[in-house]
Each structure stands twice: as C-alpha cells, then as structure tokens.
Amino acid sequence: MAIPDLGVAAGRPASGDTAATELIVTGGKRRRTSRARRRSRRVGLLFALPGLALYAGVVLWPMVQSIQYSFYKWDGVSASVWVGFQNYVNFFTDPVLRSTLGNVLVLLVFFAVLPIALGLFSAALITRSRQPGMAVYRWIFFLPQVLTSVVTALLFKRMYAPEGPINEALRAVGLDALAKNWLGDFTWALPAVGLIGTWVTFGFCMVLFISGASSISTDLYEAARMDGAGPIREFVSVTLPGLRGQIAVALTLTITAALRAFDLIWITTRGGPGTSTQTPAVALYKAAFVNPNVGQAAAIGVVMAMLCLAIALIITRISERE
Amino acid sequence: MSSRSEKLWNYVILTVMALIVLWPVGTFLAASLSPDRAGRPSSDLQWGNFVTAWNDAEFARSMTVSLIITVVVVVVGVLLALLGGYAFGVLGVVGERFLFPVILLGMMVSLEVIIVPLYYQFRTIGLTNNLFGVMLIHLGMGVPFGVFWMRAAFRALPRAVFESAELDGAGPLRMLWSIAVPNLMPAVYTLILLSFMWTWNDYFLSLVFLHGDNQTATVALGVFQGKFVTQINLMAAGGLIVAAPVLILYVIFQRKFISGMLAGAIKE
Numbered sequence: 001m002a003i004p005d006l007g008v009a010a011g012r013p014a015s016g017d018t019a020a021t022e023l024i025v026t027g028g029k030r031r032r033t034s035r036a037r038r039r040s041r042r043v044g045l046l047f048a049l050p051g052l053a054l055y056a057g058v059v060l061w062p063m064v065q066s067i068q069y070s071f072y073k074w075d076g077v078s079a080s081v082w083v084g085f086q087n088y089v090n091f092f093t094d095p096v097l098r099s100t101l102g103n104v105l106v107l108l109v110f111f112a113v114l115p116i117a118l119g120l121f122s123a124a125l126i127t128r129s130r131q132p133g134m135a136v137y138r139w140i141f142f143l144p145q146v147l148t149s150v151v152t153a154l155l156f157k158r159m160y161a162p163e164g165p166i167n168e169a170l171r172a173v174g175l176d177a178l179a180k181n182w183l184g185d186f187t188w189a190l191p192a193v194g195l196i197g198t199w200v201t202f203g204f205c206m207v208l209f210i211s212g213a214s215s216i217s218t219d220l221y222e223a224a225r226m227d228g229a230g231p232i233r234e235f236v237s238v239t240l241p242g243l244r245g246q247i248a249v250a251l252t253l254t255i256t257a258a259l260r261a262f263d264l265i266w267i268t269t270r271g272g273p274g275t276s277t278q279t280p281a282v283a284l285y286k287a288a289f290v291n292p293n294v295g296q297a298a299a300i301g302v303v304m305a306m307l308c309l310a311i312a313l314i315i316t317r318i319s320e321r322e
Numbered sequence: 323m324s325s326r327s328e329k330l331w332n333y334v335i336l337t338v339m340a341l342i343v344l345w346p347v348g349t350f351l352a353a354s355l356s357p358d359r360a361g362r363p364s365s366d367l368q369w370g371n372f373v374t375a376w377n378d379a380e381f382a383r384s385m386t387v388s389l390i391i392t393v394v395v396v397v398v399g400v401l402l403a404l405l406g407g408y409a410f411g412v413l414g415v416v417g418e419r420f421l422f423p424v425i426l427l428g429m430m431v432s433l434e435v436i437i438v439p440l441y442y443q444f445r446t447i448g449l450t451n452n453l454f455g456v457m458l459i460h461l462g463m464g465v466p467f468g469v470f471w472m473r474a475a476f477r478a479l480p481r482a483v484f485e486s487a488e489l490d491g492a493g494p495l496r497m498l499w500s501i502a503v504p505n506l507m508p509a510v511y512t513l514i515l516l517s518f519m520w521t522w523n524d525y526f527l528s529l530v531f532l533h534g535d536n537q538t539a540t541v542a543l544g545v546f547q548g549k550f551v552t553q554i555n556l557m558a559a560g561g562l563i564v565a566a567p568v569l570i571l572y573v574i575f576q577r578k579f580i581s582g583m584l585a586g587a588i589k590e
Contacts, residue, residue, distance in 0.1 A: 037414065043494055044413030051402040051465040052421065058440065058462030059428050065439035076442065122339060125332045133333075139576055140340045143347070146572045146579060148523035150540045151565040154547055155346040158353065158554060163360060165349045199343065207580055208587060231328070249587055260432050263525045267544055281434050288438045289530060298438045305435040312430065 063305070069298035076292035087299035097300070100280045103190060104259055107279070110194025111201060111258035116250050118198070119205025120243070124235050126206070127213045138210070141203035149263035156196045157183065157268050183269050189277050196264050201257065205250045212246035213239060248319035255315075256308045280304050354558035361554030368555070375559040378550070383535065384542035385563075391453055391538065392521040395460040399468055399517050400510060402461065407472020408498045412484070428466030429586070433526055441530055456531050460521050467586055468513060474585070475509035476501075512582040515575055519568050539564045 070087050074080035091097050122141065126134045144152060159166050160182035167179040182192040216238065224234045262281035265271060271278035271286070280300050288297035353361030357368045376382070409415050410422060440459060441450065449455030479501070487500045502510070528538040537545070543564045547557045572579055 038416075041414040041416045041418070044409035044415040045417070047405045047409035047413065047494070047498075048415050048421070048469070051406040051469060052425075054402070054458065054462040055425065055428060055465040058459050059431055059436060059465075060424070062436035062439040062443070063431065065443070066435060069439055069442075118339075122336065125336055128332070131329055131332070137336045137340055138580075140343055142576075142580055143572070144343065145583065146519060146523075146568050147565055148540055148568065149525050150543050151561040154543075154557060154561045155350050157547075158350060158361065158558070159346050161554075165345070199346070203343070204583070204587075208584060211584055246588075253587055256430075256432070260434055262434065266529075267525075267547075284434055284438070285530075288441065294438060294442065301435045301438055305431070308430065308432070 066298045066301050066305075069295055070302050072295040074292075074294040076294050080295070083295065087296045088303065090296060091299055091303055096275050096278070097283055099275060100278050100283050103277065103279055104261075106190050107194050107197065107258040107261060108255060110191065111197040111261070112251060112254035114198045115202035115205045115254055116247065118202040119209050119250065120240075120247075122202075122206045123209035123213060124231075124239060127210055127239075128231065138203075138207065141206055143203065144200045145204050147200075150267055152196060152200060153264050153267035156192075156199075156264075160192055160268075184273055186273055186276050189269055189273060193261075193265055193268055193277050196268070197258065197261065200264075201254055205254070208246050208250055209243055212243045216242035244319055248315050252312045252315050255311050259304055259307060259311075350558050350561065353554050354562050356555045359553050359555060361558060371555050371559040372563060375546075375556045376563060378556065379542055379546040379560050381539060381542065381560070381563055384537050384539045387453065387532070387536060388522055388539040391457055391460070392518055394457050395464065395521045396514055396517045398457075399461050399464045400513055402465060403468025403472045403513060404498065404502055404506075404510070406465065406469035407474075407476050408494075408502070410469060411473035411476030413494065425466050425469055428463070429470065431463075433463065437526070437530060444531070450531055451533050451536055453532070453536060456527060459527060459531075460524070464517060464520070468517070471513055471582070471585065472506070472509065475506050479505055511575075512578045515571055515578050516582045516586070518571065519579070522568055 071082060071084060072080040073083045073086070122137070126137060147155075158164050161167075162179075162181045166182070170176065170179045180188065182188050185192075220238045220242070221234065224238050229237065259279070260281050261279045262285065265277055265279055265282055266285065269277045271282040281304070284297045284300040284304070287293045287300065349361075349363070352363035354371055355367045355369065356362055356364045356371075357366050358364055406425075410418060410425075415421060444450050444452075444455050449458070483501055483505055484497070487497050490496070490500060492500060523540065524538070525540045525544070528541045529544070532538060532541065543560055546560050550557050550560075
C-alpha cells in the first residue's frame with residue numbers, strides 16, 4: 001500500500017523514525033502537533049501491517065468467501081453450480097441437519113447452564129472462605145482447560161466404556177441394571193458427551209466469577225451482614241448482581257462453545273450412534289471433507305457465525321440494560 | 323456465626339468436587355501404568371508403557387512436527403503482536419477507529435466459519451498437507467488476541483518509560499525494543515504460554531490440513547487410539563505423552579495461564 005508522505009511535502013525530514021520520536025518528545029512537552037501525530041500513525045500502520053495482512057488473508061477474506069461458497073453446489077472437484085439460498089434452506093429443512101440444532105439445545109444445558117451454576121457455586125465457596133488451600137482447588141478445577149481436547153476425549157471414552165470406571169462403580173454398588181455402553185446408546189450418548197463439556201468448562205466459569213467477585217465492594221457484604229443475611233441471601237442479593245458482566249461473558253462463551261463443539265464429539269462418537277450426537281460443526285466437517293458438499297458446509301459455517309454473533313449481541317444488550 | 327462448621331463444610335464440598343474432577347484423570351494415570359491391556363489399576367507399575375506407546379505410535383515424528391509448528395508460531399506470533407501492539411497502543415495507526423474493532427472481531431471468529439474456503443484455496447496453491455500453510459493460519463488467527471493483549475500492555479506503561487527511551491535518541495524500532503524488553507516481559511511470557519498452548523493443543527486445523535508424515539501429535543494420538551482400542555494402557559500412556567508439554571507449563575505457570583485466558587475472555 002502506498003502512503004503519500006505529507007511530511008516531505010511540508011518540508012520536513014522524511015525519515016519515519018524521527019516522526020515517532022517527535023510524537024513522544026512533543027507529547028511530553030504537551031505540544032503534540034497534529035502533523036507529527038499523523039506521521040506517527042503512518043509509521044504505526046507500517047508496524048501493524050504484517051499482522052493485519054496475515055489476519056486479512058487467513059481470516060477476513062475466507063469469511064467473505066464462505067458466504068460466496070454457500071450459494072453454490074460443489075463437490076470439491078467438478079464445476080460448481082449456483083443454487084441461491086438452497087444450502088441455507090437445506091440446513092433448516094433436512095431432518096439430519098436440522099436435528100443438529102436440537103442437539104445443540106440439549107448440549108446447552110451441559111455446556112452453559114451446568115458449568116455456570118457449578119462455577120457460581122464453587123466461586124462462592126472459595127471467595128467466602130478466605131482459608132488456606134483455596135489455590136489448590138482453583139488449580140484442580142481449571143486443569144481441564146489446558147488439557148488438549150483429544151486427551152480429554154480419551155479420558156472420557158475410558159470413563160464411559162462398557163467395562164470402564166463408571167460402569168464398574170455402578171456394578172460395585174449393585175446398580176448393574178444402569179450400566180451400559182454410554183457413548184453407544186441413542187438416549188445417553190448426547191448427555192454423556194455433554195457432561196464432558198461441563199467438566200471442561202466449569203473451572204473456567206469459576207475462575208471468571210472469582211475474579212469478578214474480588215471487585216465487588218466489601219461494604220456491600222458488610223451491609224448485607226448487618227441486615228442479618230445468611231450466606232444464601234448474601235449470594236443472591238450481593239454476589240449475583242455484582243457478577244452480571246461476568247455471567248454475560250460466561251454465557252456467550254459457553255453457548256458458542258456448545259454450538260461449535262467438534263473435537264470432543266468427533267473423537268468420542270463421530271456424531272453417532274446414528275446422528276444422535278451430531279452438532280453443526282460435525283455436520284460441517286462431514287460435508288466439507290468426508291462426503292464433499294462444499295457449499296452446504298460453507299452455509300453451515302455462515303449460519304454458525306451468525307448465530308454466535310447474534311447470541312453475543314443479545315447477551316451484551318441484556319446485561320448492559322439499566 | 324457458626325463459621326467453623328461453615329468452613330469445614332466448604333472444605334468438604336470443594337474436596338468432593340475436586341475428586342470428581344480428578345477421577346477421570348486419576349483412572350487414566352493408573353491405566354497408563356497398568357500391565358493390564360484393559361487398563362485396570364495395578365500396583366505393578368509399568369513405566370515401560372510410555373516407551374512402547376512412544377514407539378508404536380511413532381510419536382518421535384509427530385511430536386517433532388508439533389514442536390516445529392508451535393515454536394515457529396509462538397516466535398513469529400509474539401513478534402507480530404509486539405509490532406501490532408506497539409502500533410495500536412503507542413504510535414497510533416491510520417484508520418484505527420475502523421481497524422481496531424475489525425481486529426477485535428477476529429477474537430470471535432471460529433475456525434469452523436473459515437475452514438472450508440481456507441482448505442480449498444490453500445489446496446489450489448499447494449499449501450495443504452504443508453507445515454508452512456498451517457503455521458500461516460495459526461499466525462493469522464492469533465493476531466487479534468496478540469495485538470489486543472500487547473496493546474493493553476503498552477498502554478499500561480507510564481509515560482516516563484517512553485521519555486527515558488527517547489533520551490537514547492532511538493527510532494521506533496529501537497524504541498519498541500528498548501521499551502518492550504525491560505518493561506513488558508511479564509505480558510510477553512503470558513502470551514508465549516497461551517500461544518504455545520493453543521497451537522500445541524490444536525486438533526481441528528491439523529486434522530483437516532495435515533496427513534501422513536505431517537501429522538501433529540494430537541492427530542496422531544487420535545489415529546493411535548483408533549488402532550489400539552483394545553490396549554487401553556498404551557492409549558492412556560500415549561495421551562499423557564501428548565498432554566505433557568502443556569501440563570508441565572501449567573504446573574509451573576498456573577497464574578499466567580489463568581490471568582491470560584481471563585483477559586482474553588473479558589476483553590477489557
């Protein structure tokens with residue numbers, strides 16, 4: 001990109017280096033001229049350019065192309081055919097594709113509702129009792145966040161296996177009837193996969209809430225205690241309102257995580273049995289790379305992006321009201 | 323009131339939760355050391371399982387691939403973040419009112435949305451099944467968080483820091499260096515750790531883009547577990563091998579991981 005050097009035209013030294021130096025010197029003297037600032041901003045653009053270019057090339061441009069792809073029918077090899085909105089219509093009418101949205105709704109309970117509830121609960125316990133050892137719990141609860149998803153999936157494949165620890169524990173207490181191949185069961189596979197999400201996400205929510213709770217004024221807690229509020233009243237009337245912002249962030253992140261769930265599901269069930277654990281991301285992967293229907297895959301991606309954006313906007317709106 | 327019993331209950335409840343969280347990890351660890359193919363815990367610890375898994379899954383190759391990708395992405399990514407953060411945080415950038423929100427938008431874009439065109443475009447220019455192609459994507463997707471993170475770090479510095487660097491009569495690049503190195507290393511370390519974790523732990527991108535000899539450790543582990551379904555102990559050992567680098571970093575730098583991931587989630 002060519003940047004006209006206004007500095008030269010104005011008869012100033014052309015070196016970009018001096019421009020930035022000037023900014024800081026004059027800034028320090030509170031005499032920051034707009035010309036020096038303009039020059040510094042051009043040097044800034046130069047500095048930011050490598051990152052911006054890469055970002056535009058591998059993120060922004062493919063986003064635009066996704067939209068373009070989504071209007072075509074293409075198997076990845078032969079010529080593509082314009083189909084208008086057909087791929088989008090398919091997503092909402094095809095029984096298998098549509099069912100992925102229903103699966104996401106179930107996953108929401110496990111990826112969003114449960115982790116936030118557990119996160120609030122454990123954060124309340126940890127912040128209320130300023131006792132030694134709390135850092136250890138934090139360390140343990142956050143641990144699933146740094147495990148690579150493949151290993152997390154393997155951990156739980158083992159837990160849920162027909163002869164795995166969960167079934168053995170059930171048999172040990174005489175509940176043999178409940179033991180089953182959890183991930184191979186049409187009814188239970190989805191909640192089983194969902195619980196993996198709970199395990200991964202709740203520690204993150206907790207840490208988020210702990211950091212938020214630390215900025216709630218202690219006066220509020222003292223006032224609540226003066227009014228004779230017990231731990232539960234105190235939590236509902238002080239902690240919960242104080243964590244509005246953090247809860248909004250947690251909701252946005254966890255809901256989009258449910259919508260995007262791929263790694264865990266692909267490694268544990270491949271979307272099966274049948275299509276009972278298929279999410280939009282799994283459907284996208286299959287359409288893009290297993291039985292190529294590239295336009296359909298792109299359309300799924302675009303719908304996912306729009307849903308994520310809409311969810312983020314709605315949650316921010318609601319949380320910032322008042 | 324009744325604070326002693328309340329404190330006791332806190333410990334009890336938190337410990338029960340911790341045990342539930344650690345249960346899968348514990349059984350996995352036990353399985354990885356078990357002589358039993360089904361992975362039942364045993365007091366006869368088989369450390370050799372790790373060697374067998376390492377050899378059978380050919381982790382030497384896939385771990386090397388992962389390491390090359392991760393190191394390049396971390397080093398180049400940190401440089402890009404320093405340059406971008408300095409530009410947006412100190413120098414200012416032409417059009418930043420438009421450019422900065424566009425960069426922040428990138429923190430919300432998930433790989434799923436862009437993977438389809440990325441794959442088919444990279445295929446036409448020969449960058450699929452190519453480490454360089456995967457590095458480019460990691461780097462481009464890392465720009466938003468990197469710039470956001472380093473910009474905040476630069477902006478948090480007191481003016482005096484810039485003035486003292488200025489006394490050396492340095493140009494912007496020298497200034498960036500003389501400011502960043504002494505003052506920003508804590509922020510840079512956090513960025514290094516997070517970027518290492520995100521790149522090393524990646525599965526989806528590598529699954530789509532890299533095959534055969536170019537497989538990363540996470541994808542190789544996925545293949546390995548499919549082949550060795552009946553040898554749970556080896557599968558568990560392999561899983562721990564792949565998880566180890568990030569786990570070790572987490573043990574040492576727990577605080578940095580948590581603070582960095584929180585900052586990324588909250589975005590100011």
